[in-house]
Amino acid sequence: MKPHLIKPYGDTLNDGIVQLSFTLPVEYGEKAKKAAKEYAAKLNFKNINVALASKIADNFTYFVVFAEAKPVIDYSKIKTDTVKIKEMSFYEINNLIKKKLKRHIVVVGAAIGSDAHTVGIDAIMNMKGYNQDYGLERYSQIKTLNMGAQVPVKSLVDKALDIEADAILVSQAVTKRDSHIYNLRELVNYLKKKKIRKRFLVVAGGPGITNEMAVKLGCDAGFGRGTRPSQVASFLADKLIKKRGKK
Amino acid sequence: MPNIHLNKKQVARIKRTAEAIASQIQDFVSLHSSVSIERAVLRLYGVDGVDKAGTPLPNRVVDVLKKNNLLKNGASRPFAKAMLASGKSARVTAGLIEKGRLPVKNGKQFSDKEILKKEKQLAGMAVKLLVESKKRKQEKIKKNALPKQPWRYLIVATGNIYEDRTQAESAVLAGGDIIAVIRSTAQSLLDYIPFGPTTEGFAGTYATQANFKIMRRALDRMSEKSGRYIRLVNYASGLCMAEIAVCAALEDLDILLNDSMYGILFRDINMKRTFIDQYFSRLICAKADIIINTGEDNYLTTSDAIDNAYTVTASQLINEATAKKAGLKNSQLGLGHAFEIDPHIENAFLYELAHAQLTRELFPSSPVKYMPPTKYKSTDIFYSHGMDTMFNLASVATGQGIHLAGILTEAIHTPLMQDRYQSMGSINYVFNTARDLGKEIQFKKGGFIEKRAKKVLLEADAFLNSIKKTGLMKAISRGKFAGIRRSINGGKGLNGVFKKGKNHSNPILDKLLKGL
Numbered sequence: 001m002k003p004h005l006i007k008p009y010g011d012t013l014n015d016g017i018v019q020l021s022f023t024l025p026v027e028y029g030e031k032a033k034k035a036a037k038e039y040a041a042k043l044n045f046k047n048i049n050v051a052l053a054s055k056i057a058d059n060f061t062y063f064v065v066f067a068e069a070k071p072v073i074d075y076s077k078i079k080t081d082t083v084k085i086k087e088m089s090f091y092e093i094n095n096l097i098k099k100k101l102k103r104h105i106v107v108v109g110a111a112i113g114s115d116a117h118t119v120g121i122d123a124i125m126n127m128k129g130y131n132q133d134y135g136l137e138r139y140s141q142i143k144t145l146n147m148g149a150q151v152p153v154k155s156l157v158d159k160a161l162d163i164e165a166d167a168i169l170v171s172q173a174v175t176k177r178d179s180h181i182y183n184l185r186e187l188v189n190y191l192k193k194k195k196i197r198k199r200f201l202v203v204a205g206g207p208g209i210t211n212e213m214a215v216k217l218g219c220d221a222g223f224g225r226g227t228r229p230s231q232v233a234s235f236l237a238d239k240l241i242k243k244r245g246k247k
Numbered sequence: 248m249p250n251i252h253l254n255k256k257q258v259a260r261i262k263r264t265a266e267a268i269a270s271q272i273q274d275f276v277s278l279h280s281s282v283s284i285e286r287a288v289l290r291l292y293g294v295d296g297v298d299k300a301g302t303p304l305p306n307r308v309v310d311v312l313k314k315n316n317l318l319k320n321g322a323s324r325p326f327a328k329a330m331l332a333s334g335k336s337a338r339v340t341a342g343l344i345e346k347g348r349l350p351v352k353n354g355k356q357f358s359d360k361e362i363l364k365k366e367k368q369l370a371g372m373a374v375k376l377l378v379e380s381k382k383r384k385q386e387k388i389k390k391n392a393l394p395k396q397p398w399r400y401l402i403v404a405t406g407n408i409y410e411d412r413t414q415a416e417s418a419v420l421a422g423g424d425i426i427a428v429i430r431s432t433a434q435s436l437l438d439y440i441p442f443g444p445t446t447e448g449f450a451g452t453y454a455t456q457a458n459f460k461i462m463r464r465a466l467d468r469m470s471e472k473s474g475r476y477i478r479l480v481n482y483a484s485g486l487c488m489a490e491i492a493v494c495a496a497l498e499d500l501d502i503l504l505n506d507s508m509y510g511i512l513f514r515d516i517n518m519k520r521t522f523i524d525q526y527f528s529r530l531i532c533a534k535a536d537i538i539i540n541t542g543e544d545n546y547l548t549t550s551d552a553i554d555n556a557y558t559v560t561a562s563q564l565i566n567e568a569t570a571k572k573a574g575l576k577n578s579q580l581g582l583g584h585a586f587e588i589d590p591h592i593e594n595a596f597l598y599e600l601a602h603a604q605l606t607r608e609l610f611p612s613s614p615v616k617y618m619p620p621t622k623y624k625s626t627d628i629f630y631s632h633g634m635d636t637m638f639n640l641a642s643v644a645t646g647q648g649i650h651l652a653g654i655l656t657e658a659i660h661t662p663l664m665q666d667r668y669q670s671m672g673s674i675n676y677v678f679n680t681a682r683d684l685g686k687e688i689q690f691k692k693g694g695f696i697e698k699r700a701k702k703v704l705l706e707a708d709a710f711l712n713s714i715k716k717t718g719l720m721k722a723i724s725r726g727k728f729a730g731i732r733r734s735i736n737g738g739k740g741l742n743g744v745f746k747k748g749k750n751h752s753n754p755i756l757d758k759l760l761k762g763l
Contacts, residue, residue, distance in 0.1 A: 060413075
């Protein structure tokens with residue numbers, strides 16, 4: 001095999017060994033084990049060894065499988081796209097801000113318009129965070145202000161100016177009849193009218209928000225369902241450091 | 248059990264300091280009520296259901312009373328009067344009030360005596376509901392006994408109550424003794440309890456009375472099947488502490504997370520609001536025999552687990568003291584602590600043993616709640632599994648009460664069914680093979696573990712004395728806990744607090760206090 005064609009390594013080059021664990025929604029038994037083996041074959045593995053099969057609930061069986069992967073990949077053709085968000089941990093982000101930006105990042109957040117739901121902005125900003133990921137409040141290098149729900153655009157922008165925020169986070173959890181589009185457009189237009197759009201990073205978030213949509217509406221980024229606070233923090237740190245570099 | 252030879256006189260003195268701090272808070276609490284306490288009263292009177300827009304009727308009725316300037320003396324009296332006027336059930340009466348078909352202010356008049364009689368009757372029935380829940384649980388435990396401690400506590404968090412049920416059944420099969428349904432992210436900030444069974448949530452499942460019922464029924468079946476009583480946990484901390492306690496009592500839940508400090512620090516809930524709510528919530532728990540769990544473990548996720556270990560001890564002591572004021576017994580105190588020390592520190596495990604043993608000895612007859620590592624959990628699931636195994640050993644060796652299962656995928660996602668199974672594999676292995684280790688070992692007299700535990704206690708002592716001087720609210724506002732500052736009048740929910748009027752009436756509170 002050419003050296004740039006690679007596959008997983010167990011203890012011999014190109015043996016393709018992979019360990020898998022998964023659960024199938026079937027009752028434990030010989031038939032279940034056979035199903036696991038055939039499923040692994042469908043995943044394109046060979047020499048499949050179902051090392052463990054165990055009942056973990058009525059009608060659920062857990063498997064640990066070792067098998068040999070067949071496909072190879074041409075490593076010379078792998079390109080790393082410049083990922084929009086560098087996935088960094090809580091500690092890495094704080095360190096990066098400390099070392100590269102050398103000052104705190106100031107963030108103001110709110111749910112704007114008639115949206116009374118703070119679940120999105122709270123998940124990102126509260127100490128506790130979301131899905132095992134600490135909220136922005138907990139970052140030693142980020143100063144935050146969470147204004148809550150139903151905040152008028154003007155109050156939000158006034159506050160952002162007042163505390164000299166770097167970024168404005170806007171949450172739109174419930175969107176009826178495209179009200180999120182209206183609300184975000186209102187915010188962006190207000191900033192443009194005041195000629196301060198470039199002064200802030202504007203980030204939209206919510207289950208119905210996509211990055212594409214948010215950017216189209218004039219925001220810097222949009223984050224959808226399942227976004228973790230560290231992804232937002234990484235984005236802010238990265239953008240602000242780059243912005244500073246340009247100056 | 249191993250022993251670190253705490254000075255009994257010192258412990259008694261420290262507990263008196265904590266009691267003094269709790270008394271200061273209690274003086275404030277007794278003068279106030281809140282919208283959520285009044286809603287809890289209405290729920291115990293039988294108000295349930297939602298209006299056309301989906302708003303819970305307890306909220307709607309309290310809103311109507313507030314608009315009519317009737318809330319400051321409590322919801323009980325005007326609602327009792329409305330029931331006399333309607334001659335209907337609490338639920339129907341609430342519906343009539345909500346629709347504006349039954350005036351709360353003027354309308355049909357009744358004598359004070361008649362209204363008082365109705366209130367007494369309603370409060371009597373309400374307290375009976377709490378006592379009945381306790382009795383039902385006792386009956387179930389007679390049939391299927393409680394397992395040995397440490398009790399194995401597993402979480403489910405799919406967002407869909409029916410899927411949670413499947414996950415819970417699997418958890419019990421693997422050896423789980425306690426099932427906790429994690430709430431949807433930030434439900435603690437909602438100033439109402441969502442209604443009905445729910446199938447969508449954010450990293451958790453909404454705490455609703457209907458969801459409580461569904462899960463309790465499933466666990467009753469699992470208790471029968473496994474021959475041990477399986478407890479059900481949910482979370483009360485937040486803006487609806489008292490109301491959630493009511494729903495939990497009505498559906499025979501066994502344990503509630505019930506800690507103001509958690510809400511103040513980690514959810515930015517106004518401290519006045521939550522101290523007031525906590526008190527009534529805990530009175531309900533005491534009567535319905537619900538164990539409370541407290542959230543001290545969270546402090547160590549933001550502040551250093553060695554340097555700030557004393558804040559955990561101090562908070563446990565304050566929580567014990569405030570809980571006693573609400574009539575909770577030692578056997579109902581699941582005071583929290585955690586295994587959160589940086590594993591790169593040499594002898595981190597010895598520190599953990601010292602802290603765990605200190606908690607055990609300070610509260611010898613309470614089912615203290617021990618939390619697994621989270622902060623230093625790695626996405627290397629095999630390493631994380633190793634960490635959990637050490638945690639399991641610390642727990643069984645020091646005889647902890649409630650043992651939260653550490654999950655190997657903690658740093659990745661909410662547990663999959665198979666993650667829980669693997670986690671239980673380690674717990675069952677360690678608990679079984681080292682079951683009586685604690686009876687066989689002694690920590691060296693004057694050794695590292697004993698000295699460390701005594702140092703933490705001494706620091707907690709000094710800290711409690713300083714809090715006694717400034718008051719707990721001020722101490723929190725100065726960032727003394729978890730390194731987080733919260734101002735006394737900041738945070739969410741303050742507008743739901745009010746000073747009790749001269750004629751404030753909460754006969755349930757009166758009745759619960761009488762029993763103390």
